[in-house]
Amino acid sequence: MTQLDEYGLGDGTKKSNRQAELLRLLERSHYLSIEEIAERFAVTTQTARRDIIALEATGRVRRLHGGATISTPVDAVTRRQRRIENASHKARVAALVAQVIPDGAAIFMDTGTTCEAIAHALLQRRDLRIVTYSLRVATIFSENSNFALAIPGGFVRPVDGGVFREDTADYIRRFKFDYAIISVSGIDQAGDICDDDYAEVSAVTAALAQTERTILAVDSTKFGKRALVRLGSLEDVDILVCDNIPAPFLDRIRQSGIETHVASAVAQEVPLEL
Numbered sequence: 001m002t003q004l005d006e007y008g009l010g011d012g013t014k015k016s017n018r019q020a021e022l023l024r025l026l027e028r029s030h031y032l033s034i035e036e037i038a039e040r041f042a043v044t045t046q047t048a049r050r051d052i053i054a055l056e057a058t059g060r061v062r063r064l065h066g067g068a069t070i071s072t073p074v075d076a077v078t079r080r081q082r083r084i085e086n087a088s089h090k091a092r093v094a095a096l097v098a099q100v101i102p103d104g105a106a107i108f109m110d111t112g113t114t115c116e117a118i119a120h121a122l123l124q125r126r127d128l129r130i131v132t133y134s135l136r137v138a139t140i141f142s143e144n145s146n147f148a149l150a151i152p153g154g155f156v157r158p159v160d161g162g163v164f165r166e167d168t169a170d171y172i173r174r175f176k177f178d179y180a181i182i183s184v185s186g187i188d189q190a191g192d193i194c195d196d197d198y199a200e201v202s203a204v205t206a207a208l209a210q211t212e213r214t215i216l217a218v219d220s221t222k223f224g225k226r227a228l229v230r231l232g233s234l235e236d237v238d239i240l241v242c243d244n245i246p247a248p249f250l251d252r253i254r255q256s257g258i259e260t261h262v263a264s265a266v267a268q269e270v271p272l273e274l
Contacts, residue, residue, distance in 0.1 A: 019051050026070045031226040033067040069228050089219040089243040090114050092263035094121035096241045097217050103127055105178045108207040109137050111162045114183040114217055131175050133203050136161035164199050169206040180211035186225030191234045191252050194227035201229045213238040220244035
């Protein structure tokens with residue numbers, strides 16, 4: 001089966017091939033503007049709009065003002081795959097975060113596979129006070145009896161263990177944090193940090209308003225990706241922890257003055273001269 005056949009669009013025509021390629025690009029970058037699509041495929045903006053409309057009819061793409069996004073939700077299989085993919089990268093990132101966090105710190109912890117790896121690494125710390133809306137992260141932290149752990153009540157999202165209710169953000173605002181540890185779906189070329197879920201962004205935004213320092217922990221695959229909901233920008237981050245920084249982002253990070261920790265496969269940490 002070819003990649004085009006996989007999308008059910010590969011009938012051999014130029015239009016179907018273009019639409020299959022467009023779908024692949026949207027799955028990778030999450031959002032593309034009309035202008036970007038037209039430039040990428042050397043077509044008019046009218047043709048780009050017609051392609052989006054055709055893909056929307058299949059249920060796999062959603063039109064937005066000025067562009068399109070992928071509409072297929074992240075399912076359980078994809079989540080499990082993310083946990084496996086880049087596992088060694090995430091483990092190195094997690095180890096560096098654990099070095100930054102001191103014993104006794106009050107922390108907010110985001111959801112996602114990177115944060116689950118960080119939770120495992122933080123089990124070596126003592127007397128942490130933790131607030132998280134991730135049931136998976138909370139379960140990991142519950143293995144350490146020295147920790148004080150709080151989670152909001154609500155409905156559990158089966159795919160990733162996120163706990164949500166209408167006042168989740170208000171619950172988080174009741175706390176003060178030394179560190180908010182977050183991860184995101186993408187960091188785009190403009191330096192915006194974004195996620196795919198509005199409820200998650202709402203919860204994290206509440207935590208960022210209550211923290212002394214924000215730690216952004218990501219593996220290098222997140223650079224250059226877009227997601228649907230903007231959380232903020234790299235300039236809003238105090239500490240960046242990652243396994244590698246792609247060249248196009250080096251100047252922006254240097255200019256932002258973010259404290260940066262970069263892990264490598266050979267050494268535990270590689271200093272980055274900013």
